[in-house]
């Protein structure tokens with residue numbers, strides 16, 4: 288049995304692809320596969336789907352964003368929350384607040400002392416919920432600076448899942464002392480992740496253009 292492929296052209300709409308099959312008795316059968324219009328329709332459908340996929344992969348500034356984005360943050364008094372909430376409008380992604388089962392005291396001096404103790408004891412407070420990290424490739428991670436590093440609930444978050452191979456883009460808000468060890472400690476805590484350049488903001492003094500530059504630089 289012999290099989291050959293041929294494309295015939297019979298004017299517009301007449302072009303078609305077909306198999307020529309020579310059977311054992313010597314007869315030749317032609318099996319028509321797809322005419323020109325069906326072929327065109329198929330090409331257009333595939334192209335439209337590909338364009339939609341590409342469109343959903345670019346952010347507002349036209350920068351290519353590979354993978355699914357999560358914006359996870361902890362915030363004690365709202366500063367980090369206010370920064371985190373701006374990120375999805377720039378890059379898309381889902382926002383997830385990290386919450387502890389045991390709330391931190393409302394009294395500032397009490398939380399300062401408690402956080403100092405937690406840091407010294409390498410304590411990891413229990414979280415209300417841990418998002419399913421496996422669904423995301425890129426994680427924007429926000430924390431207030433607590434005693435020169437990231438807040439203890441962030442330690443619970445980072446210890447609560449496998450972050451290897453994930454891209455972590457950290458940001459923090461601080462009270463005047465800058466990021467200090469915050470970003471380098473995240474890097475040390477997640478040696479198998481790609482930790483990008485962090486963005487440190489004094490309390491709520493975030494500048495939208497500066498923030499977009501940071502995001503587009505890291506995208």
Ligand SMILES: Cc1cc2nc3c(=O)[nH]c(=O)nc-3n(C[C@H](O)[C@H](O)[C@H](O)COP(=O)(O)O)c2cc1C
Pocket residue numbers: 361362363364365366367368398399400402403430431432433434435436460461462463464465489490491
């Ligand atoms: C327990 C604790 C420790 C802090 N340690 C620092 C610090 O080491 N350096 C600094 O600049 N600010 C420090 N701050 C100030 C916070 O980082 C700053 O107010 C931050 O913007 C608070 O973010 P939030 O509102 O999201 O909780 C500390 C605040 C608290 C409550």
